[in-house]
Amino acid sequence: MTSPYFSLFLTGEPFRLFSPSHLITLIMVLCLVVLTYLFRKKLQAPANRFATRYVLAGILLLSEVCYQLWHVYTESWTAAYTLPLQLCSVTLLLSAIMLMTRSYGLYEITFFAGIGGAMQALLTPELFYPFPHFRFVHFFVAHAGIVLACLYMTWVEGYRPTVRSIWKTMGFLNLLLFIALFVNNATGGNYLFVSRKPDNPSLIDFLGPYPWYIVSLEVVALALFFLLYMPFIRGQQQTKKVGRDFSV
Template sequence: MEFEAYHAAHWAALAVAAAVLFIIVGQRERLRRPGANRAARRSLAALLAGSEAALQISYAVGGGWDVYALPFELCSITLWLSAVLLLTGNRRLYEVSFFLGTLGATQALLTPNLSATFPEFGYFHFFIAHIAIVAANVYMTVVERLRPTFSSVLRALAWLHALAIPAAIANLAFGTNFMYLARKPNTASLLDLLGPWPWYLLQLEVVAFLLCLALLGLVRLADRLAGSNEAYGRLKPNE
C-alpha cells in the first residue's frame, strides 16, 4: 500500500503536527523556565539529528546507498540548521532557518512527496523530521521570542539561491532532482500551479518572496494580537 495524501495516515500526521504546535504556543511561559527550556531545546535538537541518523542507518541496513542521502534537499539542510539553532540560539541562523525551514517543511507536510505509508519507517521518518523542523522554528519564535525582519527575508532568499548551487551541480552529476530544480515532483505540489520547467523556477522567485512576506506578516499580526511584550523586536547582532 502506498501513501495517499489526505487519507487517514496523512490526517493523523497533520493532527500530530497541530498538537505539537499547540503545546508549544500554549505552554510558552512554562517552556521559558531555564530548566524546561534547556531540556526542550536539547530534546528537539536530538530528535532532528536522530531522525537524520536513522535515515542513514536505514540505508546501511538496507544494503545499499541512495544518492538522495546527500544533504542537498532543502529540508535536509534546514533540519541541521534548525538543530544548530536550537543549541546555539544564533539569531542570524534563525532568520535563514525560520523562513526556509518553516516554509519548506510546511509545504512538505501539506503536499508530501512520499511513497511509504503507515507503519513503514519512511512514513515515520518523513513526518517526524518535517514536524520537528517546523516545531524548532516556532519554538525559537514563540518561546525564545526571536523575530524575523524584512531584511532577514532578503538574506534568507539569498541563502536559498546559494544552497541551490550545489543542489543543481548534484542534479547534473547524478540525474537527481534536489530542491525540484530539474523537474516537478511526481506527486501533487504547489509547483503544479506554475508553468513547465524551467519557467516555474522563475515563477518560484516571486512565490518564495511572497510566502516569506506572508510568514513575516503572520508573525507581526500575532504580536499585535498578543501585545508587543512577546517580541524582542529587531534582530540584533550575535552576542
C-alpha cells in the same frame, strides 16, 4: 528477511495524499504546535529551555541519522538521492544547530525556509511509503520537528524575524540552488527539485513547465515569506514608535 516496516519495496498500497493516516498525522502536528504555544511561558524556565532545545535538536539529528542508516541497511544509499541537500534536510540540520547554539542568524533563515518548506512537505509529501512504515514516521517527525524548532525559538526564546531576514533567506536559497544544480549535474539527482518536478503531486505542478517553474517558485517563496512575516509587523512598528518616543 527484512521487516515490512523497514523494507525498501512496498508490498501493499502506497501513501495516498490526505488519506486517514495523513490527516490524523497532520492533526497531531497541529496539536503539538498549539501545545507549544499554550505552554510557552512554562517552557521559558531556564531548566525547561535547556532540556527542550536539546531534546528537539536530538530528535532532528537522530531522524537524519536514522534516515541515512535506513538507506545503508536497504542498500539503497546513493549520492543522487540521499545526500542531505533537499531543502528540508538542510533546514533540519540548521534547525538542530540553531537550537543548540541559539544562533539568531540561523533562526532568520530557518524561520522562513524551514517553516515554508516543511509546511509544504507536510501538506503534500514527496512520500511513497504509508503508515506505519519507517519512512512515513521519519518523514513526519523530521518535518514537524523543523516547524516546532522555529516556533519554539519564536514563542519561547523570543526571537523575531525582520524584513531583512527575508532577503537573507532568499539569498541563501539561491546559493543553495546553484549548489544543488551542480550536484544534480554530477550525480543525476534532483535535489531541491531544480532539475525536474517531483514524482508525487505537489504545489509545483501548478507553477508551469520546467525550467520556468523555478522562477515561479522564487515568486511563491517570496510571497510566502512575507505572509509568514505579517504577524510580526505590528509588534516591530510599536517597538520603533516606543524608540522614537524615548528619543524625544
